[in-house]
Amino acid sequence: MTETQPFQITREGAVAHLRLSRPEASNALDMRFWAGLGPALKDLDATGEVRAMVLSGEGRNFCAGMDISVFTGGAIMGTDTAAERQAFHQAARDLQDALSMLERVRFPVIAAVQGACVGAGLDMIAACDLRLASAEAYFRIEEINIGMMADVGSLQRLPRLLPEGVVRELAYLGTSLTAGRAERLGFVNAVLPDADALQAAAIEMAQAIAAKAPLAISGSKAAITYARDHTVADGLEWAAVMQGSIWNTADILGAIQARATKSPARFADLKPYPKP
Missing domain, CATH: 3.90.226.10 (2-enoyl-CoA Hydratase; Chain A, domain 1)
Structure with missing residues (x-):
């Protein structure tokens, strides 16, 4: 069996x-x-x-x-x-x-x-x-x-x-x-x-x-999880560093344009992790 x-x-x-x-x-x-x-x-x-x-x-x-x-x-x-x-x-x-x-x-x-x-x-x-x-x-x-x-x-x-x-x-x-x-x-x-x-x-x-921007979603998930286990001050500092690392003008402009034209936004996938 x-x-x-x-x-x-x-x-x-x-x-x-x-x-x-x-x-x-x-x-x-x-x-x-x-x-x-x-x-x-x-x-x-x-x-x-x-x-x-x-x-x-x-x-x-x-x-x-x-x-x-x-x-x-x-x-x-x-x-x-x-x-x-x-x-x-x-x-x-x-x-x-x-x-x-x-x-x-x-x-x-x-x-x-x-x-x-x-x-x-x-x-x-x-x-x-x-x-x-x-x-x-x-x-x-x-x-x-x-x-x-x-x-x-x-x-x-x-x-x-x-x-x-x-x-x-x-x-x-x-x-x-x-x-x-x-x-x-x-x-x-x-x-x-x-x-x-x-x-x-x-x-x-x-x-x-x-359908949302993957970088923004993954950053939000990481920030919420980090904030859960740290002080507000630590979480704010971490969020500033994270935002600087994931800021994506193309995603932001694309989302704004899609909202204005009432059309679906298109976002690139996250980068794959290299295989060991």
Whole structure:
């Protein structure tokens, strides 16, 4: 029997679509996913042609979190000795780095969430730029319900996306955050009535982003992420340096002319990264 791949990537023009593709396992994240996500995102980013990406899950649920095989298949090591603890630390950092690539790529990533988004699935969408949800979607820090602390990003990113008291509620009680409440709190940008409407809205949003100047979009993404982790003064200084490096008169004049003539603007792709 052919083994189901953990995700599939397609492209339509400047919009990429990464679909978690193990619906029979509610898109639980196995080691193939963790090993493959970072390189796949790097490859997309390196082309310079992708301007936005949709991240979705096939089937009823977006993501059930970490696949049980990660815990039972030897990927999670013991911690009895110093050497084992060092190896465990590196393994955790590798998982963190895979999801952090969603922040590092130059293009915005839009998460389209239906059904369950729990555990590592929540870690994953917390690293995305925008989040859309279907009406029945829910979010949960599942780790506390299986006797462990979340360690792949939720506890670090969610306090910057949700009120701290809500994050503590989710982290301590392991209760679910509904799509409606998530939207009211600003974690979700919009709630759609069903999965079909969700996918359509995510693609429409990605296409709208892809129509903007890529240098301005990538600079804005980098500036927002930098500002999140630094003081206002540091962020302003960094933005001045960034603006000086990405200022593109052709893009600006082209956008102004397109606006005046009510015609679509045309922008060059980002430069591809050289292959090692």
